Amino acid sequence: MSDDLFLPRAEPTIAERPAPAWAKKSLPKSKAAVRTKTKVSARKYFAPNDPHEHAHKIAEGVIDAWHQNFGGTSIDIPIGTVAALALLRNPPGLADWILNLQPHQLPQLFKEIYLGYWVKRPDLINRAMRLHDWAWNPDPDTQQLRAVHAVAHRAINTGLLDLTGHNDPYMRSESDVLSPLLTGLRHKSDKKWRGEYHTPPCVTDLLAEMLVDKDFAGQGKAIREPAVGSGAMLRSVAQRLRDLGLNPHDYHWYGNDVDSLSAACAAVNAIIWDLGPGTLIGCADSLATEDGGYAKTRAEAQDAFKWRDDAMGTATTIAAHRRAFRLVDQLMPDKEKASA
Incomplete structure (x- = not known):
C-alpha cells in the first residue's frame, strides 16, 4: 500500500503531514523499520565493602x-x-x-x-x-x-x-x-x-x-x-x-x-x-x-552416589549404542555400493 493514500489533499507547497498511527500499523515493514531486540546488560552495582x-x-x-x-x-x-x-x-x-x-x-x-x-x-x-x-x-x-x-x-x-x-x-x-x-x-x-x-x-x-x-x-x-x-x-x-x-x-x-x-x-x-x-x-x-x-545421612549419601553411578553407567551405554548405530548408518551406503 502506498504512503500517498494517507497524505492530505493539499497543495504541493504545504508540508506533508505524518501518517496517523492506525495507518502506520497497516504499512509493510521495511528491513530498516524492523526493530531489533534490545539487549539487557548488568548494571554496575557499587557493593558495600562488608x-x-x-x-x-x-x-x-x-x-x-x-x-x-x-x-x-x-x-x-x-x-x-x-x-x-x-x-x-x-x-x-x-x-x-x-x-x-x-x-x-x-x-x-x-x-x-x-x-x-x-x-x-x-x-x-x-x-x-x-x-x-x-x-x-x-x-x-x-x-x-x-x-x-x-x-x-x-x-x-x-x-x-x-x-x-x-x-x-x-x-x-x-x-x-x-x-x-x-x-x-x-x-x-x-x-x-x-x-x-x-x-x-x-x-x-x-x-x-x-x-x-x-x-x-x-x-x-x-x-x-x-x-x-x-x-x-x-x-x-x-x-x-x-x-x-x-x-x-x-x-x-x-x-x-x-x-x-x-x-x-x-x-x-x-x-x-x-x-x-x-x-x-x-x-x-x-x-x-x-x-x-x-548414620542415616551417611547411608543416604552412599545411596545417592550409587544411584549416580548406575545412571551414568546407563547413560554411557546408551551413548555408545547411538554412536554404533550412527557408524553403521554411515557404512551401509558404502557396503551397498561395493555389492553393486
Whole structure:
C-alpha cells in the first residue's frame, strides 16, 4: 500500500503531514523499520565493602522483586533461583547472557546448573531437592516464571555474581547469601514455631577464631554442627582454617538440621564454599537420635552416589549404542555400493 493514500489533499507547497498511527500499523515493514531486540546488560552495582551487608542487600532486593511480581507463597522458588545463580562462576559476559534470557528459558538453565553439580556431588544436590524440583514442572505457572525472571535480574543487578562467582573459594566464602534470604522470606510466626534463629556471622566468626588454632591442624578431624541452619558456623570455621593456611578438604564436615529447607541451603552452601569431599549435610532431629542422624545421612549419601553411578553407567551405554548405530548408518551406503 502506498504512503500517498494517507497524505492530505493539499497543495504541493504545504508540508506533508505524518501518517496517523492506525495507518502506520497497516504499512509493510521495511528491513530498516524492523526493530531489533534490545539487549539487557548488568548494571554496575557499587557493593558495600562488608560482604555480609552486601548479602543482606541482595536478599532485600530479591524479596522485594518476588513480592512485587506476585510470586506466591512458595519461598523455595526464589531461594532456589538465587542458589542456582550462586553456584555459577562469573566469566565475562555471563551476567549479560543470563539477563537476556526469557522467563520460560530460566528453568532449563537452573536444571543444567543443578545437574552439572549432581554429577559431582549427588548427595548434596539430592539434599537440596526442595530448591530445584520446581524447575522440572512441565506446566509452570507463567506468573511465577515472571517473578523468577524478576528475581534473577534483581540478584544479578545487585551484585550476586560479584559476591559468589569467584574462582577462589575464600572469596566466595566471605558471606552467606542464602541465610538472610531464607529468614527474610519466612513469616515471623513460621520462624517462631520452628525455633529458627540463624546465628549472626559476626558471632560465628568470633567463635571460630576462639576455637580454631594451629593445633587444630591434622587430617581426619571432624567439625559437626547439630543445628546447622544454612551453614553459618561451617563457613566461619572453613574461613578460619584458610586464614591459618589449612585446607578444609582435609577435614570431615557434618551439618544437620531438622528443617529440610535450611538443610537444602546448607547443602548448596557446602558446594559454594568448597568444604570438600568429606562433607555430609543431613536432615533429621539431632535430639531424637543417639548419633544426631549421622548414620542415616551417611547411608543416604552412599545411596545417592550409587544411584549416580548406575545412571551414568546407563547413560554411557546408551551413548555408545547411538554412536554404533550412527557408524553403521554411515557404512551401509558404502557396503551397498561395493555389492553393486
